[in-house]
Amino acid sequence: xxxxxxxxxxxxxxxxxxxxxxxxxxxxxxxxxxxxxxxxxxxxxxxxxxxxxxxxxxxxxxxxxxxxxxxxxxxxxxxxxxxxxxxxxxxxxxxxxxxxxxxxxxxxxxxxxxxxxxxxxxxxxxxxxxxxxxxxxxxxxxxxxxxxxxxxxxxxxxxxxxxxxxxxxxxxxxxxxxxxxxxxxxxxxxxxxxxxxxxxxxxxxxxxxxxx
Ligand SMILES: N[C@@H](CCC(=O)N[C@@H](CS)C(=O)NCC(=O)O)C(=O)O
Numbered sequence: 001x002x003x004x005x006x007x008x009x010x011x012x013x014x015x016x017x018x019x020x021x022x023x024x025x026x027x028x029x030x031x032x033x034x035x036x037x038x039x040x041x042x043x044x045x046x047x048x049x050x051x052x053x054x055x056x057x058x059x060x061x062x063x064x065x066x067x068x069x070x071x072x073x074x075x076x077x078x079x080x081x082x083x084x085x086x087x088x089x090x091x092x093x094x095x096x097x098x099x100x101x102x103x104x105x106x107x108x109x110x111x112x113x114x115x116x117x118x119x120x121x122x123x124x125x126x127x128x129x130x131x132x133x134x135x136x137x138x139x140x141x142x143x144x145x146x147x148x149x150x151x152x153x154x155x156x157x158x159x160x161x162x163x164x165x166x167x168x169x170x171x172x173x174x175x176x177x178x179x180x181x182x183x184x185x186x187x188x189x190x191x192x193x194x195x196x197x198x199x200x201x202x203x204x205x206x207x208x209x210x211x212x
Pocket of ligand 1: 020026027028029039040041042076
């Protein structure tokens with residue numbers, strides 16, 4: 001969402017809210033836009049695209065819009081499963097994630113809160129079928145995602161050409177989380193082995209996130 005706002009040049013203020021239950025769907029992120037409170041990244045991007053006279057996707061053909069939608073949904077529904085597994089389920093990720101998230105919770109509640117989140121994500125992973133696969137199979141699936149994204153990007157600057165569009169904001173969100181979470185897992189190694197994905201994230205950071 002923040003990558004979108006920066007790429008689209010829409011003014012915004014970031015508020016750090018550590019309790020997802022304050023949002024209308026009980027999940028992060030959510031935005032306040034005028035009188036409205038909107039949750040869910042896809043709905044937020046659609047809302048922001050709809051309210052501006054210069055949408056980021058205005059230059060796309062209907063074929064490009066279809067591709068953009070498909071890539072974003074695949075990442076949002078399937079690649080996310082591998083990312084969540086790598087961070088919260090795989091002990092190699094969990095060891096790093098646990099101390100990073102601890103400061104978000106009051107001291108006495110930390111252990112309980114973090115293990116409750118982990119267990120709810122393990123339950124989700126079971127429900128989504130992720131845990132029917134072995135660890136190797138889960139990471140092989142993640143590598144397939146990254147190969148498809150990397151092959152589609154090829155030598156272009158952005159996913160659909162020379163200019164950014166919403167698919168760049170969405171995929172930057174996923175790719176930067178994979179590349180920049182310092183965990184020693186095969187998903188991150190697979191991303192690091194794709195120079196164009198690394199270059200894409202560097203470009204987005206250089207163009208839109210210079211201040212942080
Ligand atoms: N599809 C949603 C996913 C949102 C989501 O899962 N957010 C997580 C944090 S990244 C959350 O707030 N989880 C809190 C919970 O499930 O209690 C979106 O893209 O906005």
